[in-house]
Amino acid sequence: MTSEPCLTWQDENGTQHRLALTDRIFLGRVCRGIEREKRILVRNPMVSRDHAVVRLTHSGVEIVDLSKNGTWVNDVRMAPGASRNLKDGDCITLGNISIVLSCPRSITPSDEDTWTEQTTVNQAAVSVTNLVADVRGFSAFSQQVDSTTVYTFIKAVFSRFSAIVNAHHGTVKDYAGDAVFAFWEHPGTFSTEHALPACQAAVEQLSSLPEIHRQLRDRGLDLPPPVLGWGVTTGQVTLSHYGSRSADLALVGDCINLAFRLSSMASKTLQAPIVLCSQTASLVNRRLPLQDLGNHEIRGRSGQEHLFGIQMR
Template structure:
């Protein structure tokens, strides 16, 4: 029989032997737990922190670019709006005069009435230099502002005849209103806006107003200053129409080439670089340029404005580049630095926390190493730990240490060493608003109108309402209606106004000052002065479209309206002989500051109210009644 083979014996390699063999093969020794914990916590914090920092940086960068983009767009729209707010009211007023001529409320054959309207307009609109009217019947009439600022009738000169004929010929050939080219007139350069007035296909005459180039430059400089930059106005891409330099050169060339202007930016404007699309996306009419000049970088923001002549206008302002978004970019980098500091601080805290967690384990390892050398008498008990597992370990170790010390008394150390050695191998409706209401009324106008023709009454009322309307609209008010010779207006709708009472009071004071001047002119003409009463009240009103579907009015109703009208009527009792009396309620007075002067009139009974109301008189800024 063949010899029997011995069965294979499966031998298990002890775990410590396996671990030691791996360490030898890999060439590394055991890793410190304190280092491991510090690295683990630090790496976790580092990964999370870097992720958050990148997310925050991306968000802040996006927000910064959006903020810069919004700032530039708002700035460009503000430049365009400021220009239109200066020029469009002038055009609107001239069209209003043309409409009055077409409707017969004014007439080219009554030049003194036109001159009165022109004078009033020039008085209210400092940007205007002159207003002119021409007709076959009356020829050329107009009012101009002279060098001293006085408003006078235009004096015709034989030297102006050729220019006058050329302007009239061009106006007659034009089919629509137009802005003319810059012209030189009596040593000053001007730009004109002209309307041909027709009715039923028949020519009535021509209306025009002029703005001097120095005044345009003053207006542009003011617009630039308002946005914190240096303003400019170009006519086309190559001619400077408005600039600070032109204030001191009223008689210079009609246009200044952009390359000849004394300005650090404008000569190089169109050679400037366009901004990156991701910073400032393209928008119609918006032009942004980065310009390098004198080793400095500037940013120019412009809006292209059509409708002011054959060539487009470019209204703009330039700034040092670091003034546009500089603070936002600084905040972006500051937030990055703060985030980086927090990240480093977090890693540092994680490393400290890892070491503090590892310290009890390291102490335990040291103590166990001493025990392995049977140095039981030198081993210190482990302190309690904040962590439950480590605390349990410390308690178990201390118990074991006590047992070993007790065991050491009964068992020889050599025997203990032998035992240990053996063991060691085992995610369009109506609403109620607080509004300010104004009512005005002329005192004794019914009696006065009895001695006037219908045309004269209409002319007087038009001039009167023109004076009131300019003051109301200048302060952001809304004219509700005309009631005979009375006017009703309000502030706070449709656009909300936080300072509606102050705006209404400023409008009332403007009206009072102009009305006193109007009465002074009447006195010079041996005409009696006319009294004007104004009532102001503030409170809740229903505002919206009111009426039947075929005839709606945007108006206001409510007790506040009634009270405003009662205050105006109360003026005839409070100051019957005053040229102007302005009465306001407590709800108005309580919102005024020290720049307004009021005097208390006491509690006055008001029709329609059971209790009297506190009434105050707003005093005009000019003295006398």
């Protein structure tokens, strides 16, 4: 046994492997041009040719997603193109293979895999809870201050919010102008276990605003306290891929559109800063104090939606 990091996994034939991590290890279906002792090949059409890379950094071990169909760490999907630190025992999943970070004796994989067919892009109906956090008055704010100040403000908010999403085991999908869009996948049917962390993340993001404002003022930025609105919805979406870039992960569904609409109404036409759809509310109402906001028409949608707010203590 050695103290150096290793990746261990079981291949499609049930054979156990260990590979020492001395610099970086590439994960994928082909990994063309990469030496055998620096790659793990996975024979699965859902795995991209160059799917991810695990590497040593000055602070430890890091994984970078390069894939079209997604990489999971401890059953949580990574954001497309994102990186995250790994610790001993973390489990990386791609295709049907699970790879565990540990520090055992290294064993080089035995067979060179040259399977080079086209990557099959998965299209799947999945259940998700969506979280959209939208900055109020962003257009007017951008007109009144220089672009460097706008960037500093948005970076501070997005960085803190992304860390909160990650801490609650969610996936940041997009930074859409002045909004952060994240989602939590439900492994099967809708469950409180996966809707609740999204709501808790929204509450924590809201609670973090005074500290973000104080830090910005300490840096010499004379800004008003930031005001945001949150929309949290639950429903079924189609998860697939747009275009040719690995970052073009697509989530398409009515519940996503609704989340963006609700975020634009929260702290504005609705007094509640965090607004939930009825589906989300039904999953978390025994765990969180909710306020019944009644039925409301939503711009661009027919009929009315029964909405709820999270009561802040």
